[in-house]
Amino acid sequence: MNNTRILLARRPAGLPDRSTWTIETVAARRPDDGEFLAEVRYVSLDPAMRGWIKEGKSYIEPVAVGDVMRAGGVGEVVESRHPDFAVGDHVIGISGVQSHWVSNGKGVQRIDPGVDPARIPLPEYLGVLGMPGMTAYFGILEVGAIQEGETVLVSGAAGAVGSLVGQIAKLKGCRTVGIAGGPAKCAQLTDEFGYDAAIDYKSQALYPALKAACPKGIDVYFDNVGGEALDAALAFLRLRGRVVICGAISQYNEAKVKGPENYLSLLVNRARMQGFIVFDFAQDYPRGMRDMGRWLAEGSIVSHEHIVKGLETFPETLLMLFDGRNQGKLVIEV
Amino acid sequence: MNNTRILLARRPAGLPDRSTWTIETVAARRPDDGEFLAEVRYVSLDPAMRGWIKEGKSYIEPVAVGDVMRAGGVGEVVESRHPDFAVGDHVIGISGVQSHWVSNGKGVQRIDPGVDPARIPLPEYLGVLGMPGMTAYFGILEVGAIQEGETVLVSGAAGAVGSLVGQIAKLKGCRTVGIAGGPAKCAQLTDEFGYDAAIDYKSQALYPALKAACPKGIDVYFDNVGGEALDAALAFLRLRGRVVICGAISQYNEAKVKGPENYLSLLVNRARMQGFIVFDFAQDYPRGMRDMGRWLAEGSIVSHEHIVKGLETFPETLLMLFDGRNQGKLVIEV
Numbered sequence: 001m002n003n004t005r006i007l008l009a010r011r012p013a014g015l016p017d018r019s020t021w022t023i024e025t026v027a028a029r030r031p032d033d034g035e036f037l038a039e040v041r042y043v044s045l046d047p048a049m050r051g052w053i054k055e056g057k058s059y060i061e062p063v064a065v066g067d068v069m070r071a072g073g074v075g076e077v078v079e080s081r082h083p084d085f086a087v088g089d090h091v092i093g094i095s096g097v098q099s100h101w102v103s104n105g106k107g108v109q110r111i112d113p114g115v116d117p118a119r120i121p122l123p124e125y126l127g128v129l130g131m132p133g134m135t136a137y138f139g140i141l142e143v144g145a146i147q148e149g150e151t152v153l154v155s156g157a158a159g160a161v162g163s164l165v166g167q168i169a170k171l172k173g174c175r176t177v178g179i180a181g182g183p184a185k186c187a188q189l190t191d192e193f194g195y196d197a198a199i200d201y202k203s204q205a206l207y208p209a210l211k212a213a214c215p216k217g218i219d220v221y222f223d224n225v226g227g228e229a230l231d232a233a234l235a236f237l238r239l240r241g242r243v244v245i246c247g248a249i250s251q252y253n254e255a256k257v258k259g260p261e262n263y264l265s266l267l268v269n270r271a272r273m274q275g276f277i278v279f280d281f282a283q284d285y286p287r288g289m290r291d292m293g294r295w296l297a298e299g300s301i302v303s304h305e306h307i308v309k310g311l312e313t314f315p316e317t318l319l320m321l322f323d324g325r326n327q328g329k330l331v332i333e334v
Numbered sequence: 335m336n337n338t339r340i341l342l343a344r345r346p347a348g349l350p351d352r353s354t355w356t357i358e359t360v361a362a363r364r365p366d367d368g369e370f371l372a373e374v375r376y377v378s379l380d381p382a383m384r385g386w387i388k389e390g391k392s393y394i395e396p397v398a399v400g401d402v403m404r405a406g407g408v409g410e411v412v413e414s415r416h417p418d419f420a421v422g423d424h425v426i427g428i429s430g431v432q433s434h435w436v437s438n439g440k441g442v443q444r445i446d447p448g449v450d451p452a453r454i455p456l457p458e459y460l461g462v463l464g465m466p467g468m469t470a471y472f473g474i475l476e477v478g479a480i481q482e483g484e485t486v487l488v489s490g491a492a493g494a495v496g497s498l499v500g501q502i503a504k505l506k507g508c509r510t511v512g513i514a515g516g517p518a519k520c521a522q523l524t525d526e527f528g529y530d531a532a533i534d535y536k537s538q539a540l541y542p543a544l545k546a547a548c549p550k551g552i553d554v555y556f557d558n559v560g561g562e563a564l565d566a567a568l569a570f571l572r573l574r575g576r577v578v579i580c581g582a583i584s585q586y587n588e589a590k591v592k593g594p595e596n597y598l599s600l601l602v603n604r605a606r607m608q609g610f611i612v613f614d615f616a617q618d619y620p621r622g623m624r625d626m627g628r629w630l631a632e633g634s635i636v637s638h639e640h641i642v643k644g645l646e647t648f649p650e651t652l653l654m655l656f657d658g659r660n661q662g663k664l665v666i667e668v
Contacts, residue, residue: 245601259593267579267609268393275601
């Protein structure tokens with residue numbers, strides 16, 4: 001039984017190119033006592049990965065050079081010496097970017113065997129019911145603290161997190177405005193994700209577009225991109241507005257981050273800007289998954305996965321996140 | 335009876351120079367029914383004044399060109415046709431930069447006649463018991479939400495607000511570190527205002543100095559200056575840290591504000607950056623004044639006023655705030 005895996009070969013300076021990674025196939029390790037071996041079916045690709053391969057202090061240890069690249073994954077147990085996991089179980093956890101995953105079960109979640117896997121496809125456990133789903137749920141509800149009738153602006157609005165943030169805010173009675181790149185994504189925002197308005201940052205000037213789309217100003221800005229969009233949103237922030245810092249994908253590959261020049265809008269508007277990490281809400285995931293699962297089953301929210309086949313495509317597929325070619329949650333089918 | 339007053343002649347581009355102002359002496363208006371006339375004794379000079387003469391939307395209407403410059407002041411009633419104010423009363427309010435002030439009493443506070451004016455000098459009603467005092471009190475306690483044992487960093491630490499923030503945080507059991515410019519102010523921080531450590535931004539590199547002075551990192555950063563200090567503080571922010579945006583004096587005269595490049599520290603550290611305006615706490619001023627008055631009387635906090643004589647010095651005296659020549663609360667004695 002062979003394990004194909006992607007290792008971090010070296011830390012990239014800007015965009016992680018092909019030389020960042022090593023692809024190798026080795027004999028799969030067999031599980032020891034207290035471990036299981038799973039075949040990984042889907043691997044999650046997330047903007048946060050860029051941070052994980054950076055040197056230095058962050059909210060999580062960086063991936064060491066020479067180690068298997070960190071990733072969330074969903075797989076099926078094929079051999080078990082662990083009392084809580086049986087052959088045939090579907091499991092979710094930090095599998096790494098590899099085809100075969102040995103785990104001691106720590107932090108691993110078993111998919112409820114009562115759930116029909118045909119009804120909730122496995123990739124959704126990496127999207128709407130996974131890290132992006134929980135990020136959207138806790139980010140907009142707990143950190144953004146949205147109220148009915150408020151105007152919510154989302155950047156990266158067609159992405160895995162952004163598409164869900166908009167739908168949750170809409171469910172809660174907010175006016176939702178999304179920023180995305182290109183006409184196809186913008187059409188998807190209004191047609192598929194229920195946004196009240198879409199702004200194409202590639203063809204529209206942000207300030208006049210925001211002024212038109214948010215006539216009362218912005219109560220909550222959920223930021224996935226940083227850069228110009230953050231500054232434009234700050235300019236239209238309302239009294240006691242909230243800026244949720246979820247990510248800054250426009251800045252991750254830059255040597256020098258662009259700081260928000262309009263940050264004094266926080267002072268004028270008695271507003272706050274707050275960062276969060278989804279892992280902080282881990283003890284509340286059951287509530288998040290219950291709500292998201294129910295909304296999904298009811299059809300109140302839709303999930304959109306962008307599936308690319310083949311683990312060996314990882315180096316190129318990852319780049320889709322940074323040039324915006326993915327539509328919805330990006331996963332690799334192993 | 336003549337009124338000497340300072341009018342806004344035109345909006346300045348950078349630093350407000352002499353041509354920004356008109357000084358004139360006119361006959362003082364006599365009070366109508368429901369008004370009083372006070373002789374202004376002291377006028378408060380505050381960094382916020384730079385914002386008040388800027389065009390455009392802010393938390394308060396800008397001063398109109400041709401109008402008397404807005405300022406807090408303390409005076410003595412010399413003629414009254416208002417039922418609540420009698421000749422001889424000392425009053426605090428938005429007097430404007432002028433020697434004679436006619437008011438309908440709205441927003442005006444009468445100094446408790448039971449208080450011995452020799453024991454609490456009038457300028458302190460513009461400092462520790464005035465707007466800077468309330469700014470420090472509510473900013474560090476309510477917005478900063480300091481806890482015993484935390485490390486609190488303050489910029490503009492020798493100023494009217496900063497000197498009080500440090501003392502309040504010290505009273506609450508925090509480690510206090512202040513940033514100020516020059517050896518005289520830094521000596522004052524530790525000797526007079528009880529700071530545990532002082533950093534001279536004019537002679538020390540901020541990053542190593544902060545690392546040495548805040549070995550555990552920074553829990554709360556109270557920012558009066560913006561610019562480099564804000565970035566350096568963000569770099570050393572601790573988990574769930576709070577950045578209180580009170581002002582940004584380093585940026586007020588700049589055409590282009592420097593945004594905080596290290597703002598993603600908010601994400602990594604699940605931290606928040608929040609602005610506030612002291613007027614939002616107006617209904618709680620009595621509590622703030624009671625506490626500050628008691629601490630002052632007990633000697634737990636000290637107040638330091640920098641008094642310059644002569645209303646006509648206003649254009650030059652105001653500039654002291656921007657080049658940092660004042661030590662403590664800057665007031666003009668009329």
